Amino acid sequence: MKKKKANEHTILGVDSLEIQIASEQRTKIIEETEIYSKTTGEKIFTIKSQSKTGFRLSICLPKMVRANNLVPFGIMDEVCLLDLVNEISDILTNTFDVNLKMARVSTVEVNATATLHHKENINCIMNLLTLMFLQNGTKIFITAHGKDDERYNNVPLSQDVLRKVLQVESLKTPRLGNHRFAWKIYDKGLEQGMQDKGILRLEQIHSKKSLEYAKIDNRLDMFLTPENIRKLIRLYRNDFEQYFINLFWQDKSGNSFINKCVNTILMELEEETPLSIAKIHRELLSIDYGLFEQACYRFYQNRKTATQAIRRVRESGKIEIHKGAISELVQIFRAILRE
Numbered sequence: 001m002k003k004k005k006a007n008e009h010t011i012l013g014v015d016s017l018e019i020q021i022a023s024e025q026r027t028k029i030i031e032e033t034e035i036y037s038k039t040t041g042e043k044i045f046t047i048k049s050q051s052k053t054g055f056r057l058s059i060c061l062p063k064m065v066r067a068n069n070l071v072p073f074g075i076m077d078e079v080c081l082l083d084l085v086n087e088i089s090d091i092l093t094n095t096f097d098v099n100l101k102m103a104r105v106s107t108v109e110v111n112a113t114a115t116l117h118h119k120e121n122i123n124c125i126m127n128l129l130t131l132m133f134l135q136n137g138t139k140i141f142i143t144a145h146g147k148d149d150e151r152y153n154n155v156p157l158s159q160d161v162l163r164k165v166l167q168v169e170s171l172k173t174p175r176l177g178n179h180r181f182a183w184k185i186y187d188k189g190l191e192q193g194m195q196d197k198g199i200l201r202l203e204q205i206h207s208k209k210s211l212e213y214a215k216i217d218n219r220l221d222m223f224l225t226p227e228n229i230r231k232l233i234r235l236y237r238n239d240f241e242q243y244f245i246n247l248f249w250q251d252k253s254g255n256s257f258i259n260k261c262v263n264t265i266l267m268e269l270e271e272e273t274p275l276s277i278a279k280i281h282r283e284l285l286s287i288d289y290g291l292f293e294q295a296c297y298r299f300y301q302n303r304k305t306a307t308q309a310i311r312r313v314r315e316s317g318k319i320e321i322h323k324g325a326i327s328e329l330v331q332i333f334r335a336i337l338r339e
Contacts, residue, residue: 007328009115010335012233013072014061015203018107019220022054023098035091037064039083045091055096056106059088070188070199072111075233078226085224103220105211110236111203113188114332119198122187123147124287124325126168126200129185131287132248132257133171143170143186150320165286176243180210183244200332202244204236240336249333258291258326265295274309278319286320290327 035045042063048056062069064087065080089100116122133140146164155163170186181204189197211218214235216228250256261284268277278285278292285292293310300306314321 004334005331006334006338007114007117007331008335009117010112010332011071011074011114012112012236012336013074013077013110014229014232015069015072015109015111016058016060017105017109017220017223018048018056018058019103020054020056020106021092021096021098021103023102035095037087039087040064040067042067064088068192070113070192072113073229075226075230078229081224081226081229085221088220088224100221101219105218105220105223106208108206108211108232109184109203110206110232111201112236112240112332112336113199113201114335116198116200116328118324118328119196120322121325121328122189122198122200123167124322125329126171126185126187127166127283128287128325128329130168130171131283133173133183135257135260136248138173138248141172142168144168165283175207178243179207180213181206181239181243202240202332202336204239206232206235210235237337245333245337261291262294262298265292266298269295269299274313275316275318278313278316282319286322288325289314289321289323 033047034043035047036042037044040063042060044060044063046058046060048058050056060069061073061084062071062077064084065073065077085100092098092100092103116125130140130142144166147167149163149165169190170184172185173183175182184201184203184205186201186203188199188201189195191201208218211223214231216231217223246252248257265277265281265284268280272280274296281292292313296306296309297303300309313319
């Protein structure tokens with residue numbers, strides 16, 4: 001049997017840690033809010049808050065070994081862990097006058113970062129995943145901007161019409177029902193100020209409760225080990241399957257979110273013309289025209305009639321059309337779940 005295609009540019013690993021340090025003896029208050037790595041020159045520490053009894057700060061692990069965090073700190077980076085621990089220890093001792101063993105990890109970001117084969121699919125995927133989370137009834141927090149609606153590119157500016165449509169850049173959920181982690185999904189290239197890179201990040205923000213669940217010591221010097229990096233990646237895979245695929249991408253009965261999209265179009269084909277339906281559901285067609293094609297092939301008994309309807313809508317110029325986003329997203333899912 002032919003092996004199903006997976007996105008070979010998908011990498012799993014750790015991004016940032018948030019640590020807390022309590023120190024009743026501490027009297028030194030740091031004026032700087034950012035600290036840079038001597039190795040890479042990148043910002044690796046961000047001080048979130050501080051007082052005379054302690055402080056809270058964020059550490060970006062990837063930027064301790066390379067110039068950016070486009071790629072998470074993964075299994076291939078394990079050889080750098082000893083140097084990384086030594087640099088963190090030096091910073092805590094020299095800058096904060098505290099011991100590495102006093103630091104406790106309170107949250108950790110674990111993610112899958114995928115570079116798309118077709119970078120233009122990133123916008124479609126972000127809008128699709130936003131719609132998926134909303135169908136489940138999950139509250140989400142989104143960052144979005146207005147994108148030009150291609151349907152009105154040739155309409156004179158004298159015509160006072162709505163020319164922008166919603167384009168989601170990132171979404172974040174509260175902690176799920178297990179209270180262990182939250183999802184944050186975003187266009188990583190755009191977050192880094194790089195347009196049209198097609199880099200999708202699917203991130204789990206794990207709490208201390210997750211570390212306890214995975215039997216990972218939250219004392220920083222005990223936390224930063226190759227074994228724990230691997231444990232976190234396994235935890236990510238397991239939670240991705242249970243709390244993404246089996247919760248949002250498909251329901252408990254095995255009905256897929258994509259099938260719901262197709263059925264929504266299919267139901268209305270019984271009452272309206274294909275072009276009218278395409279206009280009603282232009283949001284779905286702009287995400288992936290394949291949804292409309294599937295609905296037509298299910299509705300029309302004659303395949304030739306379905307093909308003609310699909311072609312007429314595509315050539316009408318009334319609908320913004322993209323295709324291939326869903327298949328590319330599924331390839332990323334396969335890469336994540338593949339050991």
